[in-house]
Amino acid sequence: MGARFPFSAVVGHDDLRTALLLNAVHPGIGGVLVRGEKGTAKSTVVRALAALLPALDVVPGCRFGCDPAVPTDCPDGPHGDVAERRPARLVELPVGATEDRLIGSLDLERALTEGVRAYQPGLLAAAHRGVLYVDEVNLLHDHLVDLLLDAAAMGRAHVEREGVSVSHAASFLLVGTMNPEEGELRPQLLDRFGLTVAVRASRDVPTRTEVVRRRLAYEADPEGFAARWAEADRELARRIVAARERLADVVLPDAELRRIAAICAAFEVDGMRADLVVARTATAHAAWRGAVEVAEEDVEAAVRLALPHRKRRDPFDEPGLEEEQLDDALRQGAEAAQDGEPEGPDDDGGGSSLPDEPSESTPDDSGAGAGGGAAERPPAPAPAPAPAFRARLLQVPGVGEGAPGKRSRARARTGRVVRPSTADGSGLHLVGTLAAAAPHQAARGRSGPGLRLRGEDLRLSVREGKEGNLVLFVVDASGSMAARQRMSAVSGAVVSLLRDAYQRRDKVGVVTFRGREAQVALPPTNSVDAAAARLRSLRTGGRTPLADGLLRAHRVLAAERVRDPRRRPLLVLLTDGRATAAGTGGDPLRDALRAAGLLAADRVASVVVDCEHGPVRLGLAARVAGALDAACVRLEELSADQVAGVVRAARAA
Structure with missing residues (x-):
């Protein structure tokens, strides 16, 4: 595969690049959701990020990429202090991935041939200490989105499958991209992403010209184009390392903490996740610019990235922040930073601190019947x-086989197992397979602990779930x-x-x-x-x-x-x-x-x-x-x- 398009060579998309870099500095922010129309280089920017991340010291042979300098409860442990160096990984989760592929499953080959219960890691293990990229995350099954967001929030993945109980480290930078025209994520899932960025193609002619010029130059000579931008990428990589080292020493003053609380209260966001994400993002932003203390500019940058997707309460609310609402919330935040107490949304007796929604006027139809006659009125x-x-x-009615959803009954790859089958089904039905093979072991000359299987023994799981x-x-x-x-x-x-x-x-x-x-x-x-x-x-x-x-x-x-x-x-x-x-x-x-x-x-x-x-x-x-x-x-x-x-x-x- 040729060289990836350099991160530094991307034209525009300042908010997207900032959000990705801040997550690289502080993975605890919780990842980035990139919303945008097709053809806006969302995937190009995300894939270019992995090249900027520092190389890792890992335990040789560890399937979970453990850091030898950090004690951990690893399924492949205990580990020694030997280390080897490798680049940070970018792991891509395809839309059609199964739960087993994501979190791992029982190693069926060893279970059936050696009679032992062993765990086969999934993509969460492969992405540990790297980047997990989910393209078209809005088309991913909801339960898979829940699983990977839980792992990203906790830094660990817990697997309970077929008698196997495993917990392993899964700390990664989560990045999802989506085209809103193909459907929205549920607000509950939107809230789990730390930051969100809306990406649009520039309408500025010189900018569009430069985008095409660079892309054509890259396609003509990928290696040469990457070499021209290599020093700029190396400088960004050095800044990431420096900001990570500085992060623990950055101070978040009480005044800025009050500012954050006041802004989140003004937007009436649900829960406290928004406050925490804004605080972490502001701290990372201060570390990125080389400051020792969080300032107002850091909080404002964090708010613009962390709050747009959290103001959605109804499925049909448009995500994003209106400038008037943002200015009003920032003003209240400034007052709280100076006064010492955040002003709640109802403290002034005037209801919400945000501007009232304009009420829809009802057109006057008092003359609707004027004129009479059979002529059609204008619409x-x-x-x-x-x-x-x-x-x-x-x-x-009936049972379908459509896309996963929550409406009608359907045969599905997920859901409750109805029965084993020799033909139609998905995934191995372990109990059915063992039951089919057991009566034939003596005739097949079994003498050891392992089972002797043949193709006719295999049974598939017929599952029933819901379809959209x-x-x-x-x-x-x-x-x-x-x-x-x-x-x-x-x-x-x-x-x-x-x-x-x-x-x-x-x-x-x-x-x-x-x-x-x-x-x-x-x-x-x-x-x-x-x-x-x-x-x-x-x-x-x-x-x-x-x-x-x-x-x-x-x-x-x-x-x-x-x-x-x-x-x-x-x-x-x-x-x-x-x-x-x-x-x-x-x-x-x-x-x-x-x-x-x-x-x-x-x-x-x-x-x-x-x-x-x-x-x-x-x-x-x-x-x-x-x-x-x-x-x-x-x-x-x-x-x-x-x-x-x-x-x-x-x-x-």
Whole structure:
């Protein structure tokens, strides 16, 4: 492999480089999450960092890279004082990694051939005292993210697998990269990363020109390009070593500690992790610039890196810090540093110390009926959604094999073991294998402690877990739905279902229909917050092309079936069923029922949410549900407070 792109040669991305260098100085900060659009050199910068880290003294032959100068409880110990020098490692965790690959597992070869229980280390052991890099961390299974974040926070990994109990050191610099367009991390996981950086491609022409110039020069001669930047990289490496040596002597004055507490209180972050991360980052920043004491500039730099992702409370909140909020929080921090006591968010009796969120004004619709006549009114913006609620669980029936999630039953690589199998399954079912081999040991001439195995003895574990689905919302935005109170309730229901989809790791899409035709407001995506944003910009009014809405949904699902055949779809149709725009058949309702029949023929699991309102009900949504072979629930039933029970997505076949 050719030389890596030099860290010093990266153009721009000052915040990202600072965050990585500060973590290299003080690994206790807790790692870096890099958020950014595709093609912004996120991976290039992270991979270049490993070359700057100091070489390590390790115990020869130790699989865990132990430092001979530091006593440790190592599974490969006890160790002597012999040492060998090697570079710090960059270990990459692929998105498709299993739990065994991450934390290690029973050494099956030795268990089955020698009859001993031995531990085979995983990637956490390989990354000890180096860098663990997770590209597309938002696509990694949640339980794996929890495992590696726990190890990064504690500095040790604990393994309890198949009768093996092992604990080993796992101190590493954790770096994750992600593209928010492909879905967000849960706020609980975001909080576990020490720092976060948003990376965007520069819009400055000279900067973009220099980026391309350097990249082309690197591709033409990787070794020569790296040599030209070698001295700059060596200088950064020397600064890291010097800052590490200085770190223990850096003083954090009480005034700056009060400043940190006041700023975190002003942003109303949950828990105390933010305060600790800001304090560690500010200390590392002071050590990096050669200071002996933390100052205001160190705290401000730390706040900009440590707090943006911690102000998210709702899944649909945008991460980041607004300058006005930051300035106000820094002002309060300065007052606390001088006065001696941080001012809490409610100390002045005025509520939150941050600027109030602007309230949404409600457009005046007092003249909505003026003019009369049959002419269609221009589309109106949708009213603000009603308050969100805990939605019922909508499930696809049967057992699928889709992407890991938390909605419908599925055969999976993780989850509870259902049974052993000779064909379909994942991972060795140890007990089943031993049980299959045991009756044949005498016939195979076994005389020692080890088992004699053959291929026909092997059994695989059939596991059952949960999968995420493609939830396609088909929303009626026509004039019959445009009554402000009703559309507000519908929007609130969709937001609640979107929040549920976010929590269950679903892929989502939105189709709306009004006026003359339907449109795909959002193609299927993992970014649930993008669906919420499109919903807020939804416009209402006009006729009801229900048939076209269902046909458009049919085409979207057909395309997704080719793109991702294992992910089962769930269609959620929100409508009052009053079709008024005819298709090719001339009868709007008959055309809609025909379109629904196409979806039913494809066995698409569906739910119809009946949005009809008023004392006189025509029951048209129920007829559409019948044609879809779908469950039909009333809007008010879906939005009941503290709703309990399960709504099955489709009738059992």
